Amino acid sequence: MKRAGTPILVFLFVLLTLGTRSVLARAIDDQIRDVASQLMCPVCEGRTVAESNSQLATQMRDLIRQRLLAGDRPETIIRYFVERYGESALATPPTTGLGVLMWLLPAAGVAAGVAWVRARVRVGTPRAWEDDVAPLSPGDLERLRRGLDEAR
Amino acid sequence: MESLITAPTRRRWLRAGAVSIVIAALLTVFFAAMRLQPPHRNPQQGRTAPVFSLSLFDGGRFDLAAAGGRVVLVNFWSSWCLPCRDEAPLLEATWRAYRGNGLVVVGVNLWDAEHEARAFLQRYRISFPAGSDPKGRTAIAYGVAGIPESYFVERSGRIAVRVPGSLTAENVATTLASLGFRRP
Amino acid sequence: MTEVGAAAVWIALAACAYAAVVLALGLRADRTQWIESGLNVAMAPFFLLIVAVAALLNALLTNDFSLAYVARNSSSETPLLYKISGIWGGQAGSLLFWSFLMSAFVSLAIARHRKTEPRLTPWACLSLVLVLSFFLFLNAWLESPFRRLALPPANGRGLNPLLEDPGMIIHPPILYLGYTGVVVPFSFAMAALMTRRLDAEWLAATRRWSLFAWGALGIGIILGGWWAYRTLGWGGYWGWDPVENAALVPWLTGTAYIHSAIVQERRGQFVAWNMALVVLTFSTAMIGTFLTRSGLIASVHTFAQSEIGAYFLAFLGVQLLVSFGLIALRWDDLRTRDELDSLASREGAFLFNNVLFLGLALAVLVGTVFPMISEAARGVKIFVGPPYFNAITGPVGVVLLLLMGVAVALPWRRASPAALRALRWPIGLGLIVGVAAAVVLRAPGVVAALTVIGFAFAATLAEYRRGAARSAPGQRISTGLVRLFATQRRRYGGYLVHLSILVMTVGMIGSQIYVVEREVSVRPGESFSIGPYSIRYVGLERGEAPNASATWGVLRVDDGGRGFDLRPLRLFYPSWQQPVSRPAIRSTFGDDVYAILAAFEADQRAAFRVWVNPLVRWVWVGGVLFFVGVLVAAWPSRRSRHVSARTQWAIETLRDLEADHGDGRLTAADYRHAAPALQRAVLDALDRGRPADPLEPATDATRREAEAPEREPSVGERTR
Known part of the structure; x- marks a missing residue:
């Protein structure tokens, strides 16, 4: 009983710690990270607010923290920044207007690829060419085996 | 060398040409569609200036809401920024020249250490109100994306002009003229 | 010495121009002597550029601040190792180093292939010197590191502090090896198109080149991530920024290529496709170079101001036009009957692999250039950042990994039910x-x-x-x-x-x-917890780094055991305005604790950003x-020198077939169907390839085959 119990206890312990961790995963710091990684830092080249260590980005994260604690929804906070910094504050193309194109393009690319493959590559056609050649004689097969061993 | 162009090449050229034309057409359509989208409006200009309240280095307070009826030049600066040092005398001179005509100059210190900011004010003998924005809330509310950066707020409270980077004597003069100031 | 370096670049450019003209004329008029002369002269830039790089190195080591490049990228206090890496620390120097590596590949390719591939090499060399002369033109005319200052400063500005890291010593050269290495497979592909020798030869000649370039690109990307992780201080190693993407795109198309090239070797299919992939890989590598070198990433305006951008764009346009034009011209020769026996086969898996890798490459490329396009069209940069790329690469990556697992277990041609059961x-x-x-x-x-x-x-x-x-x-x-x-x-x-x-x-x-992240502002003695750790801030300490003054915070981390200290640094370089944060990292196979000192006050209050990054070390x-x-x-194998590429392929194909048959992955009927033709082909090839006299050098046999490939019954040939 004791022997079987220990692994089960360990397993439960692991589950519990990991479980609490995934509850903590919604902790405020992770929520900040989620919002901040959807915004571009206005003063740095190509870094998100989540990544950047610039003072502006640090202050933006602090503002995000304050707004989240005050109960604002992430979308509201993001809109706040877009109203001030324009569309270029967003880290992803908007899902309106031509931004949609950005999201459709890779899918369209793969779809076009698959369509091209379907059009150009025929599957399951019997291959006739192998039939042209008669099976090798035992002597030839032996020569082949020796030749291959040599080539190795 | 073999000749590049042989008898059946015409067909191939046509095909290659057709493919290139299609690609070029797609690219043109894409680019045109981008241009046809509503032109980008700079959000930092033309909207109502966010009100802010600043505790000043000299102990007082500055309230944008209380500046009603006057034009406000909001300047974001920092002691370590070289262009800010260059434009400090200009700001001081502007303040002295136009304050009687209803212009307020206010300096918002950003991303800085307090003692260095104070030293800066002393060195350039700044007399216009200047205070610090320690958490950057005001700067973010305006959409500041670099330093220095200046905003001219109209009497109605609208942001008339945003100047990213250094102010010059000319653009201060022309902007103020466009806001109805007469050269003193 | 400086003037010698500058002169060497000009002479190298002249040599390239001469080689290009003589090769073109020689190939047109079929003059062996001219061709030979062109090939010989094309080796010269390598030696000349050794001199140029040595001259730049000399200027860096002797603190010759009369050179604008040295004054900007080095200083008398810069440590020796970083003076050396200053060669690629700035734009002009890295472009010179770029040309140097490319010239090395040109010489190596000529030396290695002029005897074994006598028909292809001159054309390949022509393409190589044309590309090289473009870069040499940039070195000599637009971006010379040997430009002098009218008023030399007493001391230089020093290398950008972020570049002072071991990662920066090895990352750029290896990445450049990859970027420049792809020019060799590309040039041989061009040569194959020009000479219509489209079958085995060029692919075999460039097999190792492409593997090398692709591998170097991959290693360069990984080292770049390592460098970013150790120095940039944002707790991560990959930010999907344009410079990173620029290297990733050719790596993705290259991955597609090295897989589909195997299909041509084993099954004689995908010939046109491989050609297109080589061209795409080279083109995307050039687009990547263009993006990172022209200032386009910063903004459309800096691009418009930089002269180099316009030349690059012209080069890119000509290159794309010529290479895809050639493919279009040779389309009828390139076509194979692309028939698959089954999608449940290795070639089927490779086909999906190709579609997905190209889809990924397209997404990354478009995502990278989209901000620039939107800025040009509408005056506003619409960013395409990490959330977009993660959303695309995540699912596609999972499918690719699935494919990876399935593909290794599939035979060529058609999988038997047993293979799938296994x-x-x-x-x-x-x-x-x-x-x-x-x-x-x-x-x-x-x-x-x-x-x-x-x-x-x-x-x-x-x-x-x-x-x-x-x-x-x-x-x-x-x-x-x-x-x-x-x-x-x-x-x-x-x-x-x-x-x-x-x-x-x-x-x-x-x-x-x-990843778990916390941002705290603490006074000495205060503690905070992150993930499983509890961290106490002990206090600030000050000291001197080699060419900077440093302040660091001491963090005592309690991990439930002995605990450890982290000392994230903040460095103040006298010649750089802004201080630089250096992260402190404690790495184990379980997780990394990563801390930076973001700011501190006179009263020792300090702001830290701390991350716990699970499994980074993996x-x-x-x-x-x-x-x-x-x-x-x-790694080169000995045996590949003794038989021709096609015989080699036929042998390997036969071995694969026997192995798949032995493992039961092919049905007996499929094996009986496929084996005789392959066996006959190999036997014939061995009979012809075997030297009559054992003393006769094997290379002669190779050459004989290379010159008369039509007679050889190859696997690929028979599919048409």
Whole structure:
């Protein structure tokens, strides 16, 4: 009983710690990270607010923290920044207007690829060419085996 | 060398040409569609200036809401920024020249250490109100994306002009003229 | 010395121009002497550029601040190692180094191939010197590191502090090896198109070149991530920024290419496709160079101001036009009957692999240039950042890993039911991993990824086991593995690369998805907790770094055991306005604790950013494994010198067929159907390739075959 119990206890312990961790995963710091990684830092080249260590980005994260604690929804906070910094504050193309194109393009690319493959590559056609050649004689097969061993 | 162009090449050229034309057409359509989208409006200009309240280095307070009826030049600066040092005398001179005509100059210190900011004010003998924005809330509310950066707020409270980077004597003069100031 | 360096660049440019003209005329008029002269002169730029690089190095080492480049990228206080790496620390120097590496490849390619591929090499050389002369033109005319200042400063500004890291010493050269290395396969592809020698020759000649360039690009990317992680201080190693993407795109198309090239070797198919992939890989490498060198990334305005951008754009346009024009011109020669016996075959798997890799490359490329396009069209940069790229690469990556696991277990032609049944063990293991992951982690994306990783891992290991048992029947597995790596390096080295990708993916999942971050402002003595750790801020200390003054915070981390200290630095370089944060990292196989000192006050109050990054170290472990795998796969094998490429391919194809048959992956009927033709082809080739006189050097046989390939019954030939 004791022997079987220990692994089960360990397993439960692991589950519990990991479980609490995934509850903590919604902790405020992770929520900040989620919002901040959807915004571009206005003063740095190509870094998100989540990544950047610039003072502006640090202050933006602090503002995000304050707004989240005050109960604002992430979308509201993001809109706040877009109203001030324009569309270029967003880290992803908007899902309106031509931004949609950005999201459709890779899918369209793969779809076009698959369509091209379907059009150009025929599957399951019997291959006739192998039939042209008669099976090798035992002597030839032996020569082949020796030749291959040599080539190795 | 073999000749590049042989008898059946015409067909191939046509095909290659057709493919290139299609690609070029797609690219043109894409680019045109981008241009046809509503032109980008700079959000930092033309909207109502966010009100802010600043505790000043000299102990007082500055309230944008209380500046009603006057034009406000909001300047974001920092002691370590070289262009800010260059434009400090200009700001001081502007303040002295136009304050009687209803212009307020206010300096918002950003991303800085307090003692260095104070030293800066002393060195350039700044007399216009200047205070610090320690958490950057005001700067973010305006959409500041670099330093220095200046905003001219109209009497109605609208942001008339945003100047990213250094102010010059000319653009201060022309902007103020466009806001109805007469050269003193 | 400086003038010598500048002159060497000009002479190298002249040599390239001469070689290009003489080769073009010689090939047109069929004059052997002219061609030979062109080939000889094309070797010269390499030696001249050694002189130029040495001159730049000399200027850096002797602190010659009269050179604008040295004044900007070095100082008398710069440590020796970073003076050396100053060669590629700035734009002009790295472009010179770029040309230097490319010229080395030009010389190597000529030396290696002029005897064995006498028809292709002149054309390939023409393409090589044309590309090289473009870069030399930039070096000599627009971006010379040898430009002098009218008023030399007393001291230089020093290398950008962020570049003072061991990662920056090795990362750029290796990345450049990859970027410049792809020019060789591209040039041989062009030569094949020009000469209509479209079959085995060019592909065989460039097989190792492309593997090398692709591997170097991959290693360069990984080292770049390592450098970013150690110095940039944002807790991550990959930010999807344009410079990173610029290197990733050609790596993705290159990955598609090195896979589909095997289909041409084994089945004689995908000929046009391979040609297109080589051109795409080179073009995307050039686009990447263009993006990173022209200032386009910063903004459309800096691009418009920089002269180099316009030239690059013109070069790119001509290159694309010529290469795709040539493919269009030769389209009828390139077409093969692309028929697959079944999609459940290795060639079928490679086909999907190609579609997905190209889809990824397209997404990354478009995402990278989109901000620039939108800025040009509308005056506003619409960014395409990490959330977009993660959303695309995540699902596609999972499908690719699944494909990776399935593909290793599939035979060429058509999988037998038994081959598919044999997948049940790896699938079972994957499902066990998946269920465990589902219980513990729950996030559906992660569960799917881990299931697939478990499956692919098991399938690959099973493949090693099977191979070992086949190559050394009845012996220990280790003996069999050694023999596998000795005889089938490319295949089993390639599987090492597969394993490395799996290991890296595990590291990436851990560090991207389960990262915990905290941002705190604390006084000495205060504590905070992050993940499983409790951290106490002890206080600030000050000291001197080699050429900067440093302040660091001492963080005592309690990990439930002995604990450890972290000392994140903040460095003040006198010649740079802004201070630089250097992270402190404590790394284990479980997780990394990563801290930076963001700010501090006179009263010792300090702001820290701390991350706990699970499993990051596995990304680097995977990187090392990637290197080993590429090394094994690209290592030259002795036997390839004795038989022609086609015979070699035929032998390997036959061996694969026998092995697949032995493993029961092909049905007996399919084997009987396919074997005789292959066996006959190999036997004929061996008979003809075998030297009549044992003393006759084998290279003659090779040449004889190379010059009369029409007579040789090859596997590929017969499919048409």
